[in-house]
Amino acid sequence: MEKAQGKEIGSVLLYMGSRHQREEYCYGEEWEAYQAAGVITLLGRAFSRDQPHKIYIQDRMRETLDDIVKAYIKEDGAFYLCGPTWPVPDVTNVLEEAIAKDAKANGVAKKLDTSREIIKVKGEGRYVRGVDKKKKTKRARARCF
Template sequence: MPPTDRHPIIMAAMGTGLAPFRAFIQHRAYLKRSGKEIGPVVLYFGCRYSKKDYLYGDELAAFSAEGVLTDLKVAFSRDQKEKFYVQHHIDRDPELLYKRLITQQGFFYLCGSAKQVPIDIRAAVVKAIVEISNTTEEMASDLVNQMQIKGQYNVEAW
């Protein structure tokens, strides 16, 4: 976890990958309700179908309404003709990712399938850094590598 509760946390979860992040969010909600200052909490969540797979949608909406979840970005890959994934949210709003991760020195967490997801999410993060900071892809990739080494970019994939 970040060194303080005021550091932003950015979470990207697919399907059951949401499980550990519910605990992160619940912890921040507890702190906020106890009168403590908390940093921004961003959740990118993806699943196939909103009606069938978005099991904690009401809970997440409540955390969002309470101000615990500052940014809730949900992607349902099969609810429309063209598939839409979590990384597409990052592509659409690179400023949000850059602000929370780079400018505000947030901590990034990814939990989900080990197949293509970590590769695609990392590519979207690198692309956001390149786009907003006007740097090269190589430099942005090196920055993500350094964040990973320091524990600021974390992946739990299976």
């Protein structure tokens, strides 16, 4: 890894989600070790069924919107979305919220079309989606590679 070789890397925000941490937290110890080593800047875990109220990836993203603005917009970072197709609109909405928040802070919010900005960053290869188009099953299966 570049960081282990002493090379400077930007912020790495990793958001992951599943129903239950105990059953579906694939590579959890490794992700936590990367975070402890400073490779991963932020580890946003969302386990939707481990508590009475459901928590999804987009909820964790909203909690850390300032981090997304910094990594994705200020540092010209890239965003990779993997998994099923059903969270794509919600995750995209959070990215639009980050773009709007930055635009507002810079006084250009009224002039900005966030959906056009999403199209732009897709074209730049900064929003890449590798999603599974299969139908959502009733029972989530752990997708560990």
